[in-house]
Amino acid sequence: MGIRTADEYRQSLRDSRRVYIRGQKVDDITKHPILGVTVDTIAAGYELTASKDPAVRDLFVAPHPETGEPVNRYFITPKNREDLANRTKMIQRSIEIIGGLPFGKDIGTDCLNAAFVVAGQMGKKQYQENAANFLEHLRKNDLHTCGAVTCVKGDRSKEPSQQKHPDYYMHVVDKNKEGIVVKGAKIHITSAPAANEIIVVPTRQMREDEGDYAVSFAIPANTKGITFICRSGRGVWSDHEFHADRPVRELTEAMIVFDNVLVPWERVFMCGEWQYSMLIAYTFATFHRFTAISYKVPAVEVMAGCAVAMAKYNGLDKVGHIRDKLADIAAYVETLRALTNAAANDPVMYGDIAVPNPLIANMAKLHFASKYHAFMELIQDIGGGILATAPDKKDWDNPDIHDYLEHYLGGSDKYSTLDRLKMIHEAMRHVCSHESAFHEVTTVHAEGSMAAQKMMILVESPLKRYEMMAKTAAGIISIE
Numbered sequence: 001m002g003i004r005t006a007d008e009y010r011q012s013l014r015d016s017r018r019v020y021i022r023g024q025k026v027d028d029i030t031k032h033p034i035l036g037v038t039v040d041t042i043a044a045g046y047e048l049t050a051s052k053d054p055a056v057r058d059l060f061v062a063p064h065p066e067t068g069e070p071v072n073r074y075f076i077t078p079k080n081r082e083d084l085a086n087r088t089k090m091i092q093r094s095i096e097i098i099g100g101l102p103f104g105k106d107i108g109t110d111c112l113n114a115a116f117v118v119a120g121q122m123g124k125k126q127y128q129e130n131a132a133n134f135l136e137h138l139r140k141n142d143l144h145t146c147g148a149v150t151c152v153k154g155d156r157s158k159e160p161s162q163q164k165h166p167d168y169y170m171h172v173v174d175k176n177k178e179g180i181v182v183k184g185a186k187i188h189i190t191s192a193p194a195a196n197e198i199i200v201v202p203t204r205q206m207r208e209d210e211g212d213y214a215v216s217f218a219i220p221a222n223t224k225g226i227t228f229i230c231r232s233g234r235g236v237w238s239d240h241e242f243h244a245d246r247p248v249r250e251l252t253e254a255m256i257v258f259d260n261v262l263v264p265w266e267r268v269f270m271c272g273e274w275q276y277s278m279l280i281a282y283t284f285a286t287f288h289r290f291t292a293i294s295y296k297v298p299a300v301e302v303m304a305g306c307a308v309a310m311a312k313y314n315g316l317d318k319v320g321h322i323r324d325k326l327a328d329i330a331a332y333v334e335t336l337r338a339l340t341n342a343a344a345n346d347p348v349m350y351g352d353i354a355v356p357n358p359l360i361a362n363m364a365k366l367h368f369a370s371k372y373h374a375f376m377e378l379i380q381d382i383g384g385g386i387l388a389t390a391p392d393k394k395d396w397d398n399p400d401i402h403d404y405l406e407h408y409l410g411g412s413d414k415y416s417t418l419d420r421l422k423m424i425h426e427a428m429r430h431v432c433s434h435e436s437a438f439h440e441v442t443t444v445h446a447e448g449s450m451a452a453q454k455m456m457i458l459v460e461s462p463l464k465r466y467e468m469m470a471k472t473a474a475g476i477i478s479i480e
Contacts (some may be wrong), residue, residue: 002070003061004142005050006043012143012196013039017222019193021230021252029193033235038194038252042144045094045102049142056097060090064139071139074105077113078354084344088294095298100249104191106291108138108145111199114284115216115269117350118276127269134218134267138197146195148186148256149284151203160206160213170200170258171212172271179264180271182215185257188446192254193228195221202270205278214277216270217263225261228254234435240392242425250435283355285448285456290356292447293340293364300336300368303379304329306427310383313420315412325378332367332375339364359460366453372443376431383424387432390424 004012010030019026021035029035049072051057062073078084087106095101112135119127138145151160154168163169170184186200199218206214219226231253237243270280307329311317343361347354380387386409396405396418410417430436444450471477 002064002140002142003049003072004046006046009043009046009142009144010039013194015222017193018227019230019254020228021193022232026193034233035193035230035252037233037235037248037250038191040247041098041100041249041251042102042104042191042194044098044100044249045105046142048094048097056093059086059093072105072142074109075135075139077109077116077135078347079352080354081345081347084290084347084354084356085341087291088340088344091291091294092298095295098249099244099246101251101295102191103251103295104144104146104195107147107190107288108195108197108199110287110291111147111149111201111216111284112138112145112218113287113353113355114201114280115199117283117353117355118216118280119269120351120353121279122273122276124273130266131269141196143196144191144194145197145199146189146192147284147288148189148192148198148200149203149281149288150186150188152185152187152255153203159210160204161210166212169203169213170215172215173212173260175271179262180215180217180268182217182258182261182263185255187255188253189256190253191251192221192256193230193252197221198226198256201284202277202281204281206274208274211272211274214270214272214274215268216280217268219261219263219267223261225259227257227259229257230254240394242393242396242422282358282456283350285452286355286358286361289361289365289447289453290340290343293336293343293361293368296368297333297337297340300333300375302426303375303430304333306423306430307379307382309423310379310427313411313415313423314382314384316382322382325382329375329378332371336364336368339367358456362453362456362460365447366450366457369443369450369453373440376436376440379427379431383427383431386424387428390421390428392425396421 013030014028019029019035021032026032026035030039048056048060051060060073061070062076063069064071065076073086073090076083078087091101091106112131115127115131119131137143151169154163160169160171167184170182170186172180173183174181192198197218198221201216202214233250233252234248236248270276307326311322311326316322339360343356343364346357346360348357349355391405391409395401406417409421411420468477472479
């Protein structure tokens with residue numbers, strides 16, 4: 001098959017998977033008012049591979065490395081800086097063209113790329129063959145994936161083997177000739193209910209007595225014993241909202257429960273090799289933070305644009321303190337862009353696999369996360385209190401009060417009241433809404449905490465070199 005259509009993707013989800021949201025079991029997620037938005041967002045990604053624009057199609061479709069047949073470019077294992085840069089371009093162009101990110105193939109291949117790296121480091125041929133065969137399965141059938149990484153963890157002060165029950169971390173409960181049986185739950189898994197395949201990697205380093213927790217595999221989403229319990233979210237546009245003439249784009253997260261799930265041996269990438277659990281988690285985190293900083297760039301560009309536009313609509317774009325805030329906003333966005341590009345441009349090689357520069361990728365993610373709330377505050381400050389109190393579209397459309405709104409809610413005479421209200425509502429979605437509050441939390445915790453990024457920065461930074469240079473400057477050691 002190679003490249004599927006959006007309709008073929010939708011049809012593939014009608015496979016008796018167990019999905020719950022708001023306490024209700026969902027028989028067909030493609031028709032659900034909330035989960036259907038997730039499906040449509042992902043389906044839009046399939047439309048990109050069928051684009052009539054050659055530049056778009058050539059970005060999202062690549063020739064199979066061996067056969068030359070067309071496959072989704074996410075399924076090209078990165079071998080050099082160009083391959084990594086293409087992943088960034090795909091993520092960013094997706095957002096620009098369809099208005100959202102069809103998250104899944106990127107995260108799934110973040111997991112699979114990490115599995116390839118670790119299988120190579122182990123030198124275990126069976127795992128290498130399993131990963132290669134699974135990649136071919138994805139290429140042939142153009143499957144949507146999700147990456148299941150974060151375990152529910154229980155008491156965070158205790159190791160996996162010390163929890164009050166073992167299921168707080170995904171683990172192997174049995175092995176037989178057919179495969180392994182796993183139990184546990186993964187949480188915060190983006191686009192999970194709308195994935196065809198789930199790729200699991202360990203959430204952390206495991207110790208010698210925790211070999212059963214060192215497990216990585218791939219499994220179809222409709223496998224017996226798997227249940228998705230989904231976060232609620234918004235549906236389609238309401239008639240109360242000012243909005244662009246394109247659909248809502250949003251993805252739903254889920255907790256995935258694995259209740260004694262049988263995983264065939266040919267789908268296993270790690271089972272018991274606790275010594276390599278840190279490497280697979282570390283490598284996944286590097287790939288995934290690179291994915292994160294790639295999609296954050298266009299997201300914060302839109303937010304920065306709201307600040308620029310609101311300054312103009314309010315007639316304050318020439319005022320000194322507003323321009324000072326706009327400079328801070330631009331510096332935040334452009335630093336993130338520069339670090340994202342640098343992470344791709346200076347990869348670390350594991351065999352023939354190019355991994356984004358771990359130091360730079362973590363610096364970029366820490367920059368984004370640690371300064372995001374201050375970035376939002378600048379936009380709120382420039383936009384003004386109207387971002388919290390603005391009338392909605394139903395008010396604007398009511399002839400009894402329309403003229404009052406038209407008369408009193410204007411700003412600079414260069415712009416219409418309607419355009420100002422549209423921009424107010426766009427800014428509101430980003431900095432003063434349920435959705436914006438959600439993103440404030442996920443910015444801190446998604447793709448790993450800021451503490452995790454600082455740990456990786458310390459590991460990757462040349463601290464010894466810093467010290468030696470200082471000692472040389474102080475005359476404690478001599479230059480050799």
